[in-house]
Amino acid sequence: MLPESSEVVVVGAGNAAMCAALAARERGAEVIVLERAPEDESGGNTRFTAGAIRFAYNGVEDLRELMPDLTPAEIARTDFGTYTEDQFFDDMARVTENRADPDLVELLVRRSRQTMMWLRDKGFRFVPIYGRQAFKVNDRFKFWGGLTVEAWGGGPGLIEAHRKAAKVNGVPIIYGARAMSLLNSDDGVHGLTVRYKGKTRALRCKAVILAAGGFESNPEWRTRYLGPGWDLAKVRGTRFNTGDGIRMALDAGASPCGNWSGCHAVGWDRNAPEFGDLAVGDGFQKHSYPFGIMLNADGNRFVDEGADFRNYTYAKYGAVILRQPGQFAWQIFDKKVTHLLRDEYRIRQVTKVTANTLEELVAKLDDVNADQALATIRAYNAAVRGDIAFNPNVKDGRRTEGLPVPKSNWANIIDTAPFEAYAVSCGITFTFGGLRITNDAQVVDTDGAPMPGLYAAGELVGGLFYFNYPGGTGLMSGSVFGRIAGDSAGRAARPA
Numbered sequence: 001m002l003p004e005s006s007e008v009v010v011v012g013a014g015n016a017a018m019c020a021a022l023a024a025r026e027r028g029a030e031v032i033v034l035e036r037a038p039e040d041e042s043g044g045n046t047r048f049t050a051g052a053i054r055f056a057y058n059g060v061e062d063l064r065e066l067m068p069d070l071t072p073a074e075i076a077r078t079d080f081g082t083y084t085e086d087q088f089f090d091d092m093a094r095v096t097e098n099r100a101d102p103d104l105v106e107l108l109v110r111r112s113r114q115t116m117m118w119l120r121d122k123g124f125r126f127v128p129i130y131g132r133q134a135f136k137v138n139d140r141f142k143f144w145g146g147l148t149v150e151a152w153g154g155g156p157g158l159i160e161a162h163r164k165a166a167k168v169n170g171v172p173i174i175y176g177a178r179a180m181s182l183l184n185s186d187d188g189v190h191g192l193t194v195r196y197k198g199k200t201r202a203l204r205c206k207a208v209i210l211a212a213g214g215f216e217s218n219p220e221w222r223t224r225y226l227g228p229g230w231d232l233a234k235v236r237g238t239r240f241n242t243g244d245g246i247r248m249a250l251d252a253g254a255s256p257c258g259n260w261s262g263c264h265a266v267g268w269d270r271n272a273p274e275f276g277d278l279a280v281g282d283g284f285q286k287h288s289y290p291f292g293i294m295l296n297a298d299g300n301r302f303v304d305e306g307a308d309f310r311n312y313t314y315a316k317y318g319a320v321i322l323r324q325p326g327q328f329a330w331q332i333f334d335k336k337v338t339h340l341l342r343d344e345y346r347i348r349q350v351t352k353v354t355a356n357t358l359e360e361l362v363a364k365l366d367d368v369n370a371d372q373a374l375a376t377i378r379a380y381n382a383a384v385r386g387d388i389a390f391n392p393n394v395k396d397g398r399r400t401e402g403l404p405v406p407k408s409n410w411a412n413i414i415d416t417a418p419f420e421a422y423a424v425s426c427g428i429t430f431t432f433g434g435l436r437i438t439n440d441a442q443v444v445d446t447d448g449a450p451m452p453g454l455y456a457a458g459e460l461v462g463g464l465f466y467f468n469y470p471g472g473t474g475l476m477s478g479s480v481f482g483r484i485a486g487d488s489a490g491r492a493a494r495p496a
């Protein structure tokens with residue numbers, strides 16, 4: 001049932017929204033969550049994730065505090081390293097080319113660990129990402145790339161934990177309830193219109209928190225803001241993030257902010273469906289390209305597959321694939337590295353060919369100039385610096401020399417059968433442009449003034465990500481700013 005009023009209304013039921021709801025409840029406010037999707041498709045992009053979440057930690061003791069279930073044996077056989085606040089700051093600055101809003105980054109980084117502990121105290125469980133973020137060296141696992149922990153049960157587990165926490169804390173989630181517009185006056189936002197069971201109704205409140213995701217699932221907006229060709233991208237996650245939250249806020253006078261022509265997009269199975277499939281989750285992604293090469297329809301390499309750890313390149317390489325003729329590429333590997341391929345390469349729904357010779361392999365690559373593909377592989381093989389040792393745990397500097405498109409790390413000669421190739425296209429994850437917020441997560445209007453009663457968190461906040469993104473930061477950003485938004489909205493609704 002949709003009530004007529006609530007003190008705080010949260011729009012969306014992904015990670016950012018649910019963190020906001022919990023924080024507003026902590027302030028004693030009455031809270032409801034509106035979720036556009038039906039229950040079986042609810043949870044937004046959050047539910048599609050692996051649950052990997054980036055936060056600053058100073059060593060194993062910090063991790064043990066977060067994950068009390070870590071056993072002495074696990075600790076003994078693992079080098080967790082550190083991921084300090086300074087490293088997190090550096091990563092944000094480097095991958096966003098120093099564009100990220102310094103205030104937002106400060107909050108994101110400095111509050112990352114305390115927000116993880118807040119979630120732990122609310123009953124959320126986390127585990128190390130042994131499968132994807134660590135390689136075994138001399139019988140010890142070594143973590144790399146600053147991304148060490150995932151939510152127990154991945155994205156589905158995280159959403160389930162949110163549902164439980166909402167229930168325990170008395171936050172109803174109303175499924176199939178689509179927020180349509182904000183009700184505002186000179187005094188600020190005091191409600192919204194909601195379409196529920198075929199009827200559009202007003203819902204009064206003291207504060208609205210928008211956490212309805214970006215506009216990645218709206219091909220018209222993608223083309224309008226990201227540019228021509230983006231209508232052809234596949235959507236990795238939910239079909240419900242069509243920019244509603246952003247549109248409602250802009251209509252009410254909010255200021256747009258951030259990298260509106262930018263997005264997070266990855267290599268994604270060429271034959272994946274138009275939107276994400278919850279049964280497959282993130283399995284359509286193909287993130288082990290640093291250990292192989294990628295060829296386009298012309299049979300040419302087009303990007304430095306080993307420019308950095310995949311955590312720091314994968315989110316921008318989807319756009320590079322989209323720009324190739326036919327919007328696809330083939331990833332090529334030989335037997336020497338196939339044991340390093342991530343689990344997503346072994347799913348049933350994969351576009352894959354195998355061969356025992358390179359000649360046979362290039363003939364099997366659909367829509368590719370086979371002669372040029374063979375020439376490219378041979379030229380690449382001849383350019384590899386085989387004298388430098390291969391090491392997947394560090395940027396090993398094992399590179400090519402003299403190629404127009406270099407490969408800077410992890411360059412291995414492709415010469416050992418069987419050979420494998422995987423076809424990928426561009427899969428968009430989320431959009432970077434969004435709403436301008438204050439340090440209290442209050443939405444700012446086009447005159448630069450905070451809008452009374454309106455808060456925002458998660459994907460629809462602009463200003464944090466430009467050009468690229470460090471893996472695992474989306475969930476952290478939703479958690480940090482969701483908590484701040486909920487706290488601020490709760491205080492506004494229930495002043496002390």
Ligand SMILES: Cc1cc2nc3c(=O)[nH]c(=O)nc-3n(C[C@H](O)[C@H](O)[C@H](O)COP(=O)(O)OP(=O)(O)OC[C@H]3O[C@@H](n4cnc5c(N)ncnc54)[C@H](O)[C@@H]3O)c2cc1C
Nearest residue numbers: 012013014016036044045046179212237458459472474475
């Ligand atoms: C396949 C995949 C894998 C990913 N892996 C990771 C990862 O491992 N780690 C990581 O940090 N990030 C990952 N991400 C990114 C991550 O999912 C997002 O950054 C994060 O989940 C965004 O959270 P959010 O709450 O802002 O949005 P979402 O989780 O998308 O939630 C938005 C919610 O708003 C609802 N909604 C939309 N419009 C309306 C409306 N009008 N009224 C009511 N409700 C509405 C939607 O139904 C949804 O419930 C991944 C994304 C995808 C797609």
